[in-house]
Amino acid sequence: MSHLVAPSILSADFAHLANAIEMLNKSEADRIHVDIMDGVFVPNMSFGFPVLKAIKKYASKPLDVHLMIIQPERYITQFKDAGADTLIVHMEACTHLHSTLHAIKQEGMLAGVAINPHTAINNLDAIIEEVDQLLIMSVNPGFGGQKLIEHTYQKTELARHLIEKSDAKIIIGIDGGVDLTNAKKLIATGADLLVSGSFIFKSKNPNHTIAQLKAL
Numbered sequence: 001m002s003h004l005v006a007p008s009i010l011s012a013d014f015a016h017l018a019n020a021i022e023m024l025n026k027s028e029a030d031r032i033h034v035d036i037m038d039g040v041f042v043p044n045m046s047f048g049f050p051v052l053k054a055i056k057k058y059a060s061k062p063l064d065v066h067l068m069i070i071q072p073e074r075y076i077t078q079f080k081d082a083g084a085d086t087l088i089v090h091m092e093a094c095t096h097l098h099s100t101l102h103a104i105k106q107e108g109m110l111a112g113v114a115i116n117p118h119t120a121i122n123n124l125d126a127i128i129e130e131v132d133q134l135l136i137m138s139v140n141p142g143f144g145g146q147k148l149i150e151h152t153y154q155k156t157e158l159a160r161h162l163i164e165k166s167d168a169k170i171i172i173g174i175d176g177g178v179d180l181t182n183a184k185k186l187i188a189t190g191a192d193l194l195v196s197g198s199f200i201f202k203s204k205n206p207n208h209t210i211a212q213l214k215a216l
């Protein structure tokens, strides 16, 4: 399988979101990554249901909704109704992660688990059968435009081994600081999906930048 690219809409111009979505629809992007922040789990806020619904209305590609919120189990149905195709919760934010992943699938969505830089890959072991996407945070979540943490390559390799040892079919995504200087190495170490925000949206020609990330 060739790798997937999911541009993060967090770095788009929010006053012209429809333009950004139209660009993504026409681009080689596979999915759209949508970051939801509550100001508690991470020291920043982004947007909530009304904006997600508006994005869904225009988007012709699946939405990966990355929840950086505490107790995400409170809102699973609302996120389904707002248009999430994959719902990604943080391992660190879930007291009953196994049952939360079940609840996400029960709603007909794919289930994703994001892990912070300090969280070990081994924690995936006990829930590996329930997960459709593992999202390895390559920065401390909360903000776009940060630098990728070098330890990410090691974690990606470990995750790849763990998944290959099992029967699980899990996509490994990398989120934070992804650009053309590190994307190749991330893929080589086992990444299936690259999330990229500021590198795409701050570039002169975002459509072309997406094509470059896809062409690796």
Ligand code: DX5
Binding pocket: 008, 010, 011, 033, 035, 066, 139, 140, 141, 142, 143, 144, 145, 146, 175, 176, 177, 178, 195, 196, 197, 198, 199
């Ligand atoms: C970080 C978010 C990321 C972010 C990536 O908290 O989860 O998805 O938008 O942005 P860049 O690619 O700029 O690091």
Ligand code: ZN
Binding pocket: 008, 033, 034, 035, 066, 175, 195
């Ligand atoms: Zn994200």
